[in-house]
Amino acid sequence: MIYNRLTSLFYESHDTKSMAKALLGCELVHDSPDGLTSGIIIETEAYLQDDPACHAYNRYTPRTQPMYGDPGTIYVYHIYGMYQCLNVVSNRAGIGEAVLIRALKPIRGLELMHARRERAHSRANVSRKKMRTEDLCSGPGKLVQSMGISKALHNNGTFTEGDLFIIPAQISGFEIDVTTRIGLRVGTELPYRYIIREDALKM
DNA sequence: CCGGTGATGTTC
DNA sequence: AACATCACCGGG
Numbered sequence: 419m420i421y422n423r424l425t426s427l428f429y430e431s432h433d434t435k436s437m438a439k440a441l442l443g444c445e446l447v448h449d450s451p452d453g454l455t456s457g458i459i460i461e462t463e464a465y466l467q468d469d470p471a472c473h474a475y476n477r478y479t480p481r482t483q484p485m486y487g488d489p490g491t492i493y494v495y496h497i498y499g500m501y502q503c504l505n506v507v508s509n510r511a512g513i514g515e516a517v518l519i520r521a522l523k524p525i526r527g528l529e530l531m532h533a534r535r536e537r538a539h540s541r542a543n544v545s546r547k548k549m550r551t552e553d554l555c556s557g558p559g560k561l562v563q564s565m566g567i568s569k570a571l572h573n574n575g576t577f578t579e580g581d582l583f584i585i586p587a588q589i590s591g592f593e594i595d596v597t598t599r600i601g602l603r604v605g606t607e608l609p610y611r612y613i614i615r616e617d618a619l620k621m
Numbered sequence: 622c623c624g625g626t627g628a629t630g631t632t633c
Numbered sequence: 634a635a636c637a638t639c640a641c642c643g644g645g
């Protein structure tokens with residue numbers, strides 16, 4: 419299998435909002451020692467330097483440092499004690515902006531995704547329930563678990579090299595819904611959330 | 622709806 | 634050395 423991963427040209431040639439849109443339909447791939455998993459990116463959010471909801475808003479700290487790196491840098495952060503979220507760093511080095519990957523349509527390695535999610539559940543002492551394939555990556559914390567992504571492994575790495583990368587759009591011709599972002603207390607009025615309209619996914 | 626959970630940043 | 638704050642998830 420040959421992968422034509424997106425190169426630094428892609429990450430350099432979009433501003434943050436256009437990158438959030440351009441990533442829709444692309445396929446996120448993790449070629450891990452346990453096996454390969456992938457999914458089509460169906461929901462993203464943009465976080466800009468002048469945006470109060472952005473981790474890098476008026477801050478340059480150890481956590482946010484990767485956001486100031488080159489476009490295509492991987493930013494993974496811890497949230498709510500038990501989850502992690504995956505971001506694609508955007509804009510040029512020195513500007514702290516990124517795109518949050520919020521949901522995928524699972525494509526490859528479905529069994530491995532199920533296994534990883536079950537392992538996460540038993541660790542969290544959550545009762546075993548039948549897990550539907552379409553729910554494996556239906557949130558930013560869940561997709562990180564299913565894909566085997568972690569802060570320890572990936573934070574401050576890059577999508578342009580290594581085992582975690584993105585390949586160009588696998589679907590096209592879809593409509594994009596734009597809404598305000600989810601789960602925020604500030605910046606709630608900004609229309610920086612992008613979702614592939616659902617009918618495009620029934621293939 | 623609502624609580625678990627712990628890293629991170631901010632303030633003292 | 635506290636304290637407050639979360640770009641979430643699952644159960645009810």
